[in-house]
Amino acid sequence: MILYKLITTSMIIGFVLLYQFCFVLTLDYCKICKKGTHTLCKYQEGPSSKCTxxxxxxxxxxxxxxxxDVHNDIRNHIASGQETKGALGRQPSAANMNILRWDGELEEMAQRWADQCLQLTDDNQHDICRLTERFDVGQNVLTAVTSSLELPDLAILILNWYKQVHDVIPSDIEVFSGIQRGKYLIGQYTQLVWAETRFVGCGISSFQDTNHTSEPLQYLHRLVCNYGPRGNVIGSSVYEKGVPCSKCPFGRCDSIRSNLCEDYYHNHEVFKWMHLIGDPVRTKQYFDGDSCICLYNLS
Incomplete structure (x- = not known):
């Protein structure tokens, strides 16, 4: 029995190392997209010429x-079933909500897009392609307007996405049907608490609002957060309702945020690199967190 476990463990480690080696050798962002050009291929590192x-x-x-921490505290609170806000009252608890970990690749893509310094009047507030070898990537964007270049508290910006919980009803959680129900936008919230998402990486840029030239000048602070695997998949559930942490992939809760599922891959050495293995099937319809300008005026 011990010999069997050793052989199995060795095979897993060997497979993971081989996959990791191939992953590094074959990744080409300029060839990964079937539609449009990948953000890391299309744009150079650093602020674009549009940035003032x-x-x-x-x-x-x-x-x-x-x-x-802000992301995971929100997810832990929702998973607990203690959130009383909602169009029809309390939000249901989540049985399968993962804890999030920071991801450098998602961060790099988010920063590259934030550095394009889009103005509020520009089209396409989301980049066209941000795929990875591992998974499809979701995105939330918010642009705060202030009279100073000083960056606002990032928690305030993230909590602005969370405020959409006021308009969420149980059926939105059971089957995701779109980022908007009637006049209510909910897509930023649903991506924020999408149970199967396991990674987040964000980028931030601050620059002048060139459409506002009179004194005092206005400044835009653009927060872009990428999520993987992406949420807001049409026909899927945002999360499974039930006792917190009762349907986790490995049946274990996080030791600190006990309503969230443990990141088993990260916490156990044998599986440390298994997150590199993605889902090759990408045929479902999905949406980013919003289709709006995402304006949040802090002046």
Whole structure:
């Protein structure tokens, strides 16, 4: 029995290392998209020529942790079933909601898109293609307007997506049918709490609103967060209703946020790199978190 376990473990490690090696060798962002050009292929690193009075925001380790903690605290709260807001009252608890981990590839794509410094009047507030070898990628975007280049509290921006919970009803959770129900936008919230999403990476840019030239000047702070595997898949559930953490993939809860499923792949050495293996089947219809300008005025 012990010998069998050793052989099985060795086979898994060998497969993962082989996949990781092939993954590094074969990844070409300029060839990955069937429609449009990948963000990391189309745009160079750094602010585009459209950026005026651009301020670079380096995401320190502590800032990344802060963004991640806000996301996971929201997910843990929703999974607990203690959220009382909603168009029909309390939100149902989640049986299968994963804890999120920070992802460098998602961050790089998000920062590259944020650095295009789109104005509020520009079309296509979302980039056309941001696929990875591992999974399809969802996206939430918010542009805050202020009278200063000082970056607003990022928690305020993320919580603005969360506010859509006020308009969510149980049927929205059971079967996702779109980012908008009637006049209510819910897609940023549903991506935020999509149970099967396991990774997040964000980028931030601050620059002048060139459409507003009179004094005082206005500045735009653009937060882009990418999620993988993506949420907002038509016909799928946002999460499974039930006792928190009762339907986790490996049957284990996170040790800190006990209503979320443990990231088994990360916490167990044998499976450390298994997240590199994605789902090759990508035929479902899906949406980004919004189709709006995503304006949030903090002035």
């Amino acid at each position: 009075r651009y301020r670079k925001t380096d995401l320190s380790k502590s800032t990344k942790k802060y963004i991640l």
